[in-house]
Amino acid sequence: MIKRKQLHIGLFGFGCVGKGLYDVLNLSKHPCAEIVKICVKDKTKDRGVAKDLITFDKHEILNDDSVNLVVELIDDSEEAFDIVKKALLAGKSVVTANKKMIAEHFDDLLSLQASTGQALLYEAAACASIPIIRNLEEYYDTDILNRIEGIINGSTNYILTRSLNEGLSYKEALQIAQQLGYAESNPGLDVEGHDAANKLSILSAHAFGRFILPEDLPRTGIQNITSAELKFARQNNWKIKLLAKAYKTSEGLTAFVMPSYVDDDSALYKVDDVFNGVQTETVFADKQFFSGRGAGAFPTASAVLSDISALSYDYRYEYKKLNQGKDIPLIDDVIPVYLRSEDVDESVLSDSFEHIFEVFKSGNRLHICGQIKLKTIFTWLKTHPNMAVLHLPETYVEINSKGLPILELENLSEL
């Protein structure tokens, strides 16, 4: 049987997750992992741990040769990258949950792992407690992945669930999410979909071997969702979820982050509150679905701990797919969406659609459901940032594709 390595952990950050890890490590009495130093910023806070564990100087950990594992759990992604880089170069392996840092420095982190021979693990960076990265790396190693989509941001899912179920305003729901420690310190990261985009760019690298910079991912968040969209959802017995999607076609890869109407047919329909859910579609295994808590101190800490444990067995990501996938072109697919605007004429807006299912007008409010190019959506959003755009369910498309008047007109005009 493999011998386990003793891990002496230097921990950066003692917020919600850092404290969670400290507690979880104590509760689980892990045989080969021990926190020897904790580096924090704020000198005034009482951390409720032995004083000699705390330091305010990162070098006290980075220069300590007895520390062979750095666990990085701070907010600031640039400072985080500096710490991770220095740790790897100092011959320490690293566990981090900082998706922003990983997504922004993915290539650097790859070469740092290669050049130093040290391992960097970050299961907690995507879907907290769900072991999705490990499964993409190991289990889907051999199968051919065609699609991955999911609810990968806990706080927006919590906000959307509360809003839909209890008619809470966006602000009220967000406040509760923050009080519960589900929301990032900067809520914009969550609600505008930045956090989901960061995670999707990481997932895409492990799923398809195609890393996509977050800024290259078409992305719109939940900030423009109003009672109009909630009402439309209730009318159709749908829910609203912020989805991250990436799927392969013969032409290439389409990936984006967008709020979506989800119907009862989808496994994601029942993924509520702070839970995350990820659906994969592969050639051989077909559809698989994973769900679990996507935020919170202990669920996130448990993912961090399982990385720590894997390191005690010298586990590391092999990034097996990067060579096959890195050149897959990104495709501007045509997708079915609901688009709502207050300040664009119907004629102008409808010209942007490849195909229209339905048009609804009330006062100056206009919403169109139809097929539209991804690029077109995001061109509109640049000039009209308050537009609400939501992906529509497949079932809706199937039903509405069957002979609407507008279809007949198109057919006639072709004669």
Added chain:
Amino acid sequence: MIKRKQLHIGLFGFGCVGKGLYDVLNLSKHPCAEIVKICVKDKTKDRGVAKDLITFDKHEILNDDSVNLVVELIDDSEEAFDIVKKALLAGKSVVTANKKMIAEHFDDLLSLQASTGQALLYEAAACASIPIIRNLEEYYDTDILNRIEGIINGSTNYILTRSLNEGLSYKEALQIAQQLGYAESNPGLDVEGHDAANKLSILSAHAFGRFILPEDLPRTGIQNITSAELKFARQNNWKIKLLAKAYKTSEGLTAFVMPSYVDDDSALYKVDDVFNGVQTETVFADKQFFSGRGAGAFPTASAVLSDISALSYDYRYEYKKLNQGKDIPLIDDVIPVYLRSEDVDESVLSDSFEHIFEVFKSGNRLHICGQIKLKTIFTWLKTHPNMAVLHLPETYVEINSKGLPILELENLSEL
């Protein structure tokens, strides 16, 4: 980066899954795995593969030193064990999908792995395409698992789904399942819950470190479910699923296989047809849910292939929990069930219950919903093998526990 081992595979069995693996290996162009020999029993069948690949003599594979991996996919569990044992002793690693063989010879297989230093992997033996064993071994290594329950037999789930949705008779649904290759060659293995029990004993070993011999697992299948149970399910908007459950209390471990009424609150409610679903509950990560295809050539083959791929990286199960868990006592818990009988008096049967929620009589048919000891149920089933016993949902218990007449009477009698 780790160097991968080249695997020369001797394959035993070329049925549904064996052929599936052959196709999947060809389709996925695996870089380091190749089938060099296939051993089959029936000399008359045309296998549609190169003649020189086929042999009818197992020793041609077992004595071939160029074969470093044996993949065992035959039906006969005793013959399978003989092959696996000889393969390990011959210094070959082994991948198998034979849950019956593993469950019946678990301890032997452990010592064989230890003494030979060879690895034995069997992800496909539980829930086909769902990577549940790998996750229990690796990912839940550090977390504390309290409960695992799920739909772990594809063909019974297919039968129950078709019966409930289309009012098909049990026989009709079973025939279709067999035609589709979802059912074991011996349907009794599926419908009487033997297959689920075999899987549960394997899962329990990897989840809690407590291996339970299949014959020690309380088990009842779906063979006694009639239109009466289907009607009761429809009345309550429930579905019927054959569930395997294992959960820890302070006293010990309770584990059993039993058809269960499942309500919309459960993640398992939407797991239909041949899909399997497994729900875990841990101290830190809380509830997690996995679902995927639980039967079928390609899904099963894809799990086998992912084991093959893991072996090329020298992966092996560490059975980390066996030392902590092996002495956990098995507990005879009190559980809420629906029990239907035609030939027992109400007074006699109701005496067996710790607490009764409702009693229904129609002609000579009697069903009682209440709390009853596991042991009592299975004592009844020994003498009345045609009784239908179904586990009841938590929500039902919560609702009915709130002040029924019978409760008041009990309270009065205590005065």
